[in-house]
Amino acid sequence: MTQDVHSGTPVEPDEVIVELERLPQAVKRLSARARRHIANSVSKNTIRGMRADLRVYQRAGGLLPADEFDIANFIADQRALGKKPATLERYLNSLHMWHRYMALPSPVKHMAVRAVMRGIRRSAGIRQKEAPPLLLDDLQRLLDHIDRSTLLGKRDSALFALCFHGAFRRSEVVALYLEDMQWETRGVILGLRRSKTNQEGLHETKPILRAPAQVRYCPVRLLEAWLAASGIQRGAVFRSVGPAGRLGAGRMSDPALYQRLMRHLAAADMADRGFTPHSFRAGFITEAHRQGKSDRAIKRISGHRSQRTFERYIRHTDDFEDHAGDFYPGVEEKPGMWCHPCR
Structure with a gap:
């Protein structure tokens, strides 16, 4: 049986679906009033983004609550579809948040998930894109x-x-x-x-x-x-x-x-x-x-x-700025005074 955990009614295809049989008995005791306060603990933009990420997960066949193998497989499959590491990190954060708000242990922190993500980052070999500083x-x-x-x-x-x-x-x-x-x-x-x-x-x-x-x-x-x-x-x-x-x-x-x-x-x-x-x-x-x-x-x-x-947030626009190897304080730079470039 699948239900929208927020309303307790059958959900539309674009809503978050919860497998009630996967929920521990204690969690089912969480009242609708308590769930509303949980939802209000973060901004509407955060909730909106989390729900969008969870829909991606569920449309890929993922179940909620999830275990570590569900999430590890999902992340690996999404990477195969060309998703960037930063996007996968966002998916993981949304899945982590959902489990925590449901008073469930987060499978995202499991070693299997962390190892898959670490392997993806190493194979990508790229840094997360940062906004350049407007000085x-x-x-x-x-x-x-x-x-x-x-x-x-x-x-x-x-x-x-x-x-x-x-x-x-x-x-x-x-x-x-x-x-x-x-x-x-x-x-x-x-x-x-x-x-x-x-x-x-x-x-x-x-x-x-x-x-x-x-x-x-x-x-x-x-x-x-x-x-x-x-x-x-x-x-x-x-x-x-x-x-x-x-x-x-x-x-x-x-x-x-x-x-x-x-x-x-x-x-x-x-x-x-x-x-x-x-x-x-x-x-x-x-x-x-x-x-x-x-x-x-x-x-x-x-x-x-x-x-x-x-x-x-501190962006170094000059690689030689505040250089740890600058041992020449007070030396006035003059044309031709520095050593010749290595050949």
């Missing part, structure tokens, strides 16, 4: 090509400046509300209702510093210009703007941010750099690190809790 000079070049005489240009300029200076994820920046802003002499403190690492809605803020008057692109001044031009008094800060410059009532969407960035990158002749909205976050962290800011100060803006994850 401060890149941001200035991008903003140089935006027409700020229009409402749309004012919005996009403020949006991109905040994405960088707040090290925002795109889902966070489009979810900003005017009521959560606290204006200070030195800048503005932005309140986040929820973030990737804060699903409980705990009080979380990002202080955005006002730049000196001589700085061309101050994120706070750009934000003030957008709010003044749009007339927004409450609600979502970043909203849709129609072709005729008409301001929408609803907040801007994640995909719309991506599309606007791609449009402006093309206008600035930067489309071939591989930048994505996540490049703002990586760029701020990399730029701050290069300018000698402490990890603690950077993480106060980025919101990272894991040092390991944080360090992945």
Whole structure:
């Protein structure tokens, strides 16, 4: 017998199907109310992504709950179909999450699954693709090509400046509300209702510093210009703007941010750099690190809790930057002073 564990009714083909006979008796005692709270423990985007991955698993013939051999075989088969290691890792994470939320031991952590995945990574021999950092000079070049005489240009300029200076994820920046802003002499403190690492809605803020008057692109001044031009008094800060410059009532969407960035990158002749909205976050962290800011100060803006994850965002654009073998402090470089290249 198969049922949708969330509703207790027969499911449609695109829903997650649970083999009730595979469930331990104790788990069946979990009430619908408890399951609803479990579902609310993570964001809707996370649940949506997890369900999509589970549908891939079940359409391939996988059963839930799964054992380690079900999952090991699924991963191996998906790799044979050409799926990338990063995609397989996402499938494993979704399967792991589902089992944990069902109060079941996760088969994903079993040695058989880990060994299959390790073998796939070794045979692939590639690193996971990372968003290249959009640094401060890149941001200035991008903003140089935006027409700020229009409402749309004012919005996009403020949006991109905040994405960088707040090290925002795109889902966070489009979810900003005017009521959560606290204006200070030195800048503005932005309140986040929820973030990737804060699903409980705990009080979380990002202080955005006002730049000196001589700085061309101050994120706070750009934000003030957008709010003044749009007339927004409450609600979502970043909203849709129609072709005729008409301001929408609803907040801007994640995909719309991506599309606007791609449009402006093309206008600035930067489309071939591989930048994505996540490049703002990586760029701020990399730029701050290069300018000698402490990890603690950077993480106060980025919101990272894991040092390991944080360090992945520090991109080295120059292989010789901060070189451990640089034993020549204070030596002024002159033409022809260095040894000749090896022949």
